[in-house]
Amino acid sequence: MLAFILRRLGQSVLVMLVVAFIAFMVFRYVGDPVVSMVGQDATIGDIEELRGRLGLNDPFYVQFARFVGNALQGQFGISYRLQQPVSQLILERLPATIELAFASSFIALVFGVMLGIYTALKPRAFSTAVVMTISLVGVSLPTFLIGIGLIYLFAVELQVLPSFGRGEVVNLGWWRTGLLTESGWRSLILPAITLSLFQLTLIMRLVRAEMLEVMRTDYIRFARARGLSQRAINFGHALRNTLVPVITIAGLQLGSVIAFAIITETVFQWPGVGSLFVNSVQVVDVPVMAAYLVFVALVFVVINLIVDILYFIVDPRLRDGARTGR
Amino acid sequence: MHSSLTRIAAALVATTMLAGVANAETLRWARASDSLTLDPHSQNQGVTHTLGHHIYETLLDRDVDGNLQPRLATEWYLKEGDPTVWVFKLREGVTFHNGNPFTADDVVFSIERAKSEHSNMRQLHAEVESVSAVDDYTVEFQMVGPAPIYPNNVTNTFIMDREWSEEHDLQEVQDFAAGESNYAVLNANGTGPYVLTSREVDVQTVLTAYEDHWAEEAPQVTEIIYLPIADAATRVAALLSGDVDLVQDVPVQDIERLSSTDGIKVESGPENRVIYFGYRFGEEPLKSSNITDSNPFNNPLVREAMELALDRDAIRQVVMRGNSIPTGIATPPFVNGWTEELDAYPPANVERARELMAEAGYPDGFTVTLDTPNNRYVNDEAISTAFVGMLGQIGIQVTLASRPIAEHSPLILANETDFYLLGWGVPTFDSAYVFNDLVHSKTETHGTYNVGLYSNPELDEKIISLGTETDLDVRNQTIAEIWEVVKADRVLLPVHNQVLNYAMRENINLAVHPEDQPRMTTVTFSE
Numbered sequence: 026m027l028a029f030i031l032r033r034l035g036q037s038v039l040v041m042l043v044v045a046f047i048a049f050m051v052f053r054y055v056g057d058p059v060v061s062m063v064g065q066d067a068t069i070g071d072i073e074e075l076r077g078r079l080g081l082n083d084p085f086y087v088q089f090a091r092f093v094g095n096a097l098q099g100q101f102g103i104s105y106r107l108q109q110p111v112s113q114l115i116l117e118r119l120p121a122t123i124e125l126a127f128a129s130s131f132i133a134l135v136f137g138v139m140l141g142i143y144t145a146l147k148p149r150a151f152s153t154a155v156v157m158t159i160s161l162v163g164v165s166l167p168t169f170l171i172g173i174g175l176i177y178l179f180a181v182e183l184q185v186l187p188s189f190g191r192g193e194v195v196n197l198g199w200w201r202t203g204l205l206t207e208s209g210w211r212s213l214i215l216p217a218i219t220l221s222l223f224q225l226t227l228i229m230r231l232v233r234a235e236m237l238e239v240m241r242t243d244y245i246r247f248a249r250a251r252g253l254s255q256r257a258i259n260f261g262h263a264l265r266n267t268l269v270p271v272i273t274i275a276g277l278q279l280g281s282v283i284a285f286a287i288i289t290e291t292v293f294q295w296p297g298v299g300s301l302f303v304n305s306v307q308v309v310d311v312p313v314m315a316a317y318l319v320f321v322a323l324v325f326v327v328i329n330l331i332v333d334i335l336y337f338i339v340d341p342r343l344r345d346g347a348r349t350g351r
Numbered sequence: 352m353h354s355s356l357t358r359i360a361a362a363l364v365a366t367t368m369l370a371g372v373a374n375a376e377t378l379r380w381a382r383a384s385d386s387l388t389l390d391p392h393s394q395n396q397g398v399t400h401t402l403g404h405h406i407y408e409t410l411l412d413r414d415v416d417g418n419l420q421p422r423l424a425t426e427w428y429l430k431e432g433d434p435t436v437w438v439f440k441l442r443e444g445v446t447f448h449n450g451n452p453f454t455a456d457d458v459v460f461s462i463e464r465a466k467s468e469h470s471n472m473r474q475l476h477a478e479v480e481s482v483s484a485v486d487d488y489t490v491e492f493q494m495v496g497p498a499p500i501y502p503n504n505v506t507n508t509f510i511m512d513r514e515w516s517e518e519h520d521l522q523e524v525q526d527f528a529a530g531e532s533n534y535a536v537l538n539a540n541g542t543g544p545y546v547l548t549s550r551e552v553d554v555q556t557v558l559t560a561y562e563d564h565w566a567e568e569a570p571q572v573t574e575i576i577y578l579p580i581a582d583a584a585t586r587v588a589a590l591l592s593g594d595v596d597l598v599q600d601v602p603v604q605d606i607e608r609l610s611s612t613d614g615i616k617v618e619s620g621p622e623n624r625v626i627y628f629g630y631r632f633g634e635e636p637l638k639s640s641n642i643t644d645s646n647p648f649n650n651p652l653v654r655e656a657m658e659l660a661l662d663r664d665a666i667r668q669v670v671m672r673g674n675s676i677p678t679g680i681a682t683p684p685f686v687n688g689w690t691e692e693l694d695a696y697p698p699a700n701v702e703r704a705r706e707l708m709a710e711a712g713y714p715d716g717f718t719v720t721l722d723t724p725n726n727r728y729v730n731d732e733a734i735s736t737a738f739v740g741m742l743g744q745i746g747i748q749v750t751l752a753s754r755p756i757a758e759h760s761p762l763i764l765a766n767e768t769d770f771y772l773l774g775w776g777v778p779t780f781d782s783a784y785v786f787n788d789l790v791h792s793k794t795e796t797h798g799t800y801n802v803g804l805y806s807n808p809e810l811d812e813k814i815i816s817l818g819t820e821t822d823l824d825v826r827n828q829t830i831a832e833i834w835e836v837v838k839a840d841r842v843l844l845p846v847h848n849q850v851l852n853y854a855m856r857e858n859i860n861l862a863v864h865p866e867d868q869p870r871m872t873t874v875t876f877s878e
Binding site for chain 1: 384387388390393395471474475525532533536537551552553554555578579580581582584585588589591592593594726755757758760761764788793795796799
């Protein structure tokens with residue numbers, strides 16, 4: 026197991042380097058950051074001088090090497106837009122995104138699994154058809170449309186929930202949480218639902234497909250023949266075997282939710298790393314964009330590692346296989 | 352006995368709370384983007400200045416009609432016998448938020464800081480050779496040469512407290528290439544009507560009224576909560592749901608809906624920003640055209656044909672939904688040098704335009720690429736698309752290249768575009784600002800936005816003279832002459848001046864500010 030983890034860590038570092046390299050290449054075509062930094066009055070001389078001072082005229086590999094060197098020391102420079110250290114900016118906004126991501130993943134997992142089991146156990150019921158159809162809506166409507174729709178329904182028409190923002194936050198040391206205040210919870214509802222719909226549908230259909238397949242296997246038939254209760258079969262045996270692919274998907278989804286809750290954060294003015302990234306792209310704030318993409322790569326890499334380790338724990342076959350070296 | 356005492360005490364507490372609450376008016380103010388920094392001299396950007404004007408103050412201010420008004424300076428005049436020195440007399444009895452008194456020394460410090468290497472305000476004070484304090488309430492600006500309109504340049508340069516700045520190591524403005532940020536990015540100490548209470552970037556900034564402010568009347572708004580909301584639809588929804596009171600950046604398509612909603616009103620006014628098309632001059636053939644032996648834009652008949660093809664009223668009606676003020680001159684009406692004659696534009700005339708194209712030697716038209724931004728000005732891409740259609744009618748086949756402003760600007764600054772759309776604001780309210788950057792031949796210091804590389808040496812001389820001519824009548828005459836030539840030569844093709852719209856709850860009164868920098872001190876509440 027230790028060798029496995031070490032190997033994966035090595036692969037992860039390689040992945041992050043490749044991501045940083047590709048990101049850097051792309052940044053050359055996203056626009057000129059200097060124009061956003063100087064005023065309308067700046068002369069050509071001023072603009073050139075600033076460009077030189079920021080090292081933007083250096084060849085690509087020099088800029089990349091400088092970036093990697095600084096990154097290894099934890100130095101990501103300061104944001105061109107906000108003039109604050111980038112690492113501080115990202116750390117400040119991380120709690121908001123993580124809370125949103127976990128809230129939406131929780132909703133998606135709980136309801137996704139429940140609905141998946143329900144639709145698998147009653148495949149021909151009318152309610153099943155209704156659920157499956159509505160879930161299609163969750164997948165086909167774009168996130169911003171769902172978000173704005175929910176805002177209009179609950180904030181403008183019914184006036185029961187806030188239309189934007191995170192509400193009041195409490196500082197627990199470095200972590201800024203919205204989960205300890207009432208307005209924080211109320212502000213979390215709509216964005217979490219918006220972000221969860223896509224994952225919910227995915228998980229529901231996955232659980233349903235897996236359950237249907239598992240219910241047809243031999244060991245379930247033998248269990249039924251032996252006389253175990255339906256409930257023991259469904260939840261004790263069938264469900265556990267469907268969990269492996271669900272864990273994979275949920276893990277990958279969590280990674281992309283943390284990294285790409287961009288649209289939802291923009292629509293709800295949720296102060297997370299996603300909205301930071303969008304604002305940075307608009308003014309070509311290269312230090313923030315570069316650091317963000319490296320961070321995203323880190324998130325995916327870590328989650329994949331955890332998922333792989335969970336496999337070991339959940340699936341006894343993998344454990345035995347490793348031990349006997351087969 | 353205990354219960355009646357408690358009841359009396361509770362009643363007393365309640366009335367004091369009521370008395371406190373009756374005078375406290377909070378204004379929740381929403382905009383599309385946040386102020387970039389609280390450091391007054393590091394950015395020369397509208398949104399940052401708008402917030403800055405509440406915390407800090409400038410020597411002079413501009414009112415909604417565009418006139419200079421005293422603020423931290425009460426008088427300003429050229430020194431007797433020396434037209435290269437501007438004297439500013441300062442207001443007495445002014446204090447900073449931390450209690451320090453405001454004196455001439457603070458002005459000297461601030462101007463020197465604004466002129467320093469990393470400040471984005473330094474261009475506006477390039478003509479200042481040195482600034483000195485004659486006494487505690489008089490400052491003298493020694494200019495490089497005669498500078499008749501320099502006071503126009505001080506309206507966005509904020510005054511900082513020297514002691515506070517030195518205490519927090521703020522003599523240097525934030526350097527982009529540095530590894531850390533300075534104290535002023537998140538903290539402020541000004542003389543303005545509001546004190547910074549809290550700042551969370553991209554979330555909210557809270558300002559509370561400064562009790563010792565020098566103004567005679569305290570503002571009706573005692574607390575400002577500044578809320579950046581990036582998404583346009585969310586901003587509108589926030590106003591409709593009552594989560595904010597004032598929305599400054601109203602998307603054009605929601606104006607009608609908002610004006611017809613109960614409890615909400617929309618105020619409109621002209622903005623100090625003109626939208627125009629520009630094109631390449633010179634004999635070299637265009638890179639993006641099928642004509643390889645000449646430059647069609649260099650031919651005055653072609654430029655006239657293009658102007659006759661441009662139907663500004665149709666754009667106003669269809670593209671801008673009435674929210675624009677068509678114009679025939681590349682400067683907004685508030686600017687010194689604007690006249691009604693210059694503002695006039697010919698009505699669209701497609702037949703005459705076609706005739707002119709044939710006369711110019713392009714009866715079959717030509718092709719060209721139009722570069723337009725798509726996220727900077729109101730409906731910028733839609734305006735360009737409309738003009739593409741209009742030019743198609745006279746034979747000019749235009750390919751539209753639409754980009755975010757971050758990618759459009761490099762083309763502009765490197766003169767890599769043949770035909771482009773751009774907007775221009777005039778913060779000094781004087782035509783010289785337009786000429787210096789748009790009309791003067793391109794050099795290290797002038798013509799930065801003269802993208803078409805138009806070059807007229809005679810005009811260049813006149814433009815330079817505007818910087819030093821002290822006789823205002825002669826100066827205005829020269830300005831008029833330059834505009835005549837610019838308009839006759841069609842150096843630029845102006846479309847319209849933008850209109851600003853603010854949406855607010857019905858009981859709020861706030862007029863549109865021409866530079867889109869409204870002051871919440873002018874907000875009043877009606878019943």
